[in-house]
Amino acid sequence: MDSITTLTPADAREGECPHHNGGVTMTIVGHPDPSRVGESAAVEFDAQQRVPLSRREPLFAAAGQPGRPLEDPYLSRSPAYLSFKAGEMPVWSEPAHAPCELRPLHGAQGRAWYVVLRRRVGLLIELGLRPPPPRERHGLVGVSAATARLREQIEATAGSELPVLLIGETGTGKELAAQAIHACGRRRGQPLVTVNLSAIPDSTAASQLFGHARGAFTDAARAHDGYFLQADGGTLFLDEIGDAPISLQVQLLRALEQGEIQPIGGRVRAVDVRLLAATDTDLEDAVAAGRFRKALLFRLCSQTLRLLPLRDRPADIAVQLVHFLDQALAGLGRRERLHMRAWTDSPWLDLEAVEAALFARWPGNSRELRGAASQAALLAANQPKLVLTTSAPPATAPTPTPTPDVAAPAEVFARALTESAIRETLAAHQHSVRGAARALQVAPNTLYARMRELGIPLAGNLSDEELAAAHAASGGNVMRMARALGVSVRGIQRRLGRAR
Numbered sequence: 001m002d003s004i005t006t007l008t009p010a011d012a013r014e015g016e017c018p019h020h021n022g023g024v025t026m027t028i029v030g031h032p033d034p035s036r037v038g039e040s041a042a043v044e045f046d047a048q049q050r051v052p053l054s055r056r057e058p059l060f061a062a063a064g065q066p067g068r069p070l071e072d073p074y075l076s077r078s079p080a081y082l083s084f085k086a087g088e089m090p091v092w093s094e095p096a097h098a099p100c101e102l103r104p105l106h107g108a109q110g111r112a113w114y115v116v117l118r119r120r121v122g123l124l125i126e127l128g129l130r131p132p133p134p135r136e137r138h139g140l141v142g143v144s145a146a147t148a149r150l151r152e153q154i155e156a157t158a159g160s161e162l163p164v165l166l167i168g169e170t171g172t173g174k175e176l177a178a179q180a181i182h183a184c185g186r187r188r189g190q191p192l193v194t195v196n197l198s199a200i201p202d203s204t205a206a207s208q209l210f211g212h213a214r215g216a217f218t219d220a221a222r223a224h225d226g227y228f229l230q231a232d233g234g235t236l237f238l239d240e241i242g243d244a245p246i247s248l249q250v251q252l253l254r255a256l257e258q259g260e261i262q263p264i265g266g267r268v269r270a271v272d273v274r275l276l277a278a279t280d281t282d283l284e285d286a287v288a289a290g291r292f293r294k295a296l297l298f299r300l301c302s303q304t305l306r307l308l309p310l311r312d313r314p315a316d317i318a319v320q321l322v323h324f325l326d327q328a329l330a331g332l333g334r335r336e337r338l339h340m341r342a343w344t345d346s347p348w349l350d351l352e353a354v355e356a357a358l359f360a361r362w363p364g365n366s367r368e369l370r371g372a373a374s375q376a377a378l379l380a381a382n383q384p385k386l387v388l389t390t391s392a393p394p395a396t397a398p399t400p401t402p403t404p405d406v407a408a409p410a411e412v413f414a415r416a417l418t419e420s421a422i423r424e425t426l427a428a429h430q431h432s433v434r435g436a437a438r439a440l441q442v443a444p445n446t447l448y449a450r451m452r453e454l455g456i457p458l459a460g461n462l463s464d465e466e467l468a469a470a471h472a473a474s475g476g477n478v479m480r481m482a483r484a485l486g487v488s489v490r491g492i493q494r495r496l497g498r499a500r
């Protein structure tokens with residue numbers, strides 16, 4: 001029987017720190033040579049609970065590569081020592097050599113610090129010894145212990161046939177993880193069908209998932225294979241499972257328990273589908289509120305993978321930043337911007353940009369980081385230095401002086417979203433704001449804010465009178481109401497549900 005695989009934030013922290021008394025893991029997050037970002041060194045404490053830091057030691061390595069020192073000729077050859085005492089902030093034990101700043105990291109609860117050497121090199125120092133993980137594996141970029149553990153869980157669950165529930169904030173990589181589970185398992189080579197349940201109107205959800213027979217209802221001129229049959233032999237990934245209407249949940253449970261589905265107006269059919277599901281909401285709350293069936297949750301959560309927010313995986317931020325910048329620069333034909341030419345040159349990606357990323361909150365997680373990196377690369381491709389600012393203020397860095405005339409890039413990016421671009425994308429996604437936000441690569445909250453700014457209708461903002469008028473004009477047909485008001489069917493259903 002497959003074991004229950006659950007990664008909680010506490011486990012992740014524990015994973016980061018298997019032998020926390022033994023030493024520390026240092027990860028390069030900023031370096032004049034950006035190709036070194038993500039390399040790490042596991043350094044044992046000496047007899048006085050100290051670790052040395054200099055141009056020559058310790059040796060940093062990428063997975064499977066030989067170690068090399070930091071090398072930067074501007075760093076001292078003789079080591080400065082960082083001393084650790086349980087429960088306390090580390091201190092430089094030789095202040096004469098103290099070359100640097102030392103800051104605790106947000107959310108790390110006294111277990112991780114950011115260290116800057118001569119404003120040239122930035123290091124993340126975490127309690128615990130661990131070997132260098134790969135920078136990218138299964139499509140997941142990151143060197144944190146949480147990402148290393150997620151990859152192990154992906155490999156473990158890929159070998160099973162049980163459903164997997166992926167839980168994490170928007171943009172944390174749930175879909176990527178689902179793709180990796182499919183690609184690592186025996187069903188690779190068979191279809192992987194992805195369905196976003198928040199983008200399907202309740203009224204057509206059953207027919208879209210389970211199909212229908214010819215003539216099953218007025219518009220059913222032809223028989224239609226639903227997503228389950230399209231995924232037969234492979235994997236079906238149901239994104240936003242928390243948005244599945246209750247009636248659909250009953251049929252999903254049957255498909256999971258009995259391996260059969262019933263197209264509307266058709267015969268019961270056997271299907272061989274592995275189900276993966278994702279949610280960014282707490283399904284237990286949904287169960288308590290009567291919006292989600294307990295039996296379905298039990299069935300889905302036998303293997304649960306929790307993806308931590310990016311802000312709780314600081315070791316991943318810098319390596320993803322370099323990855324997304326490299327991708328954006330490749331599209332601009334300017335990848336050389338990330339290559340170091342000489343130690344004396346000022347780097348294009350300097351510590352200021354790294355710190356902006358490291359201390360931001362990233363509510364849209366990797367999706368938002370990718371958007372900010374692409375935007376910054378575009379603006380700075382021909383500039384001497386990359387400037388990266390973020391939508392959310394830094395979590396631990398000093399509060400910046402407000403500069404009301406200068407919008408942060410994420411806001412600039414949101415403003416660049418024209419009304420027509422937003423309306424077209426919404427129309428292409430059945431007016432689902434989440435679906436459109438994903439397509440436009442912005443956080444849903446950013447899109448909501450921009451829609452409010454532009455006066456684009458949202459179901460939640462319609463007045464009761466507007467709703468009542470549309471209800472009367474459409475004869476109570478929810479689809480027609482949604483079309484007439486330019487909002488999602490689900491939004492209308494929510495409003496009507498509340499009004500009842």
Ligand SMILES: Nc1ncnc2c1ncn2[C@@H]1O[C@H](COP(=O)(O)OP(=O)(O)OP(=O)(O)O)[C@@H](O)[C@H]1O
Nearest residue numbers: 139140141142169170171172173174175176366367
């Ligand atoms: N570890 C990662 N490495 C590289 N890219 C990542 C990683 N995590 C997320 N991304 C990128 O961020 C974006 C969002 O990822 P994905 O769609 O998998 O997130 P999600 O959790 O499914 O989001 P949502 O809940 O909004 O559907 C994608 O462009 C994806 O490639």
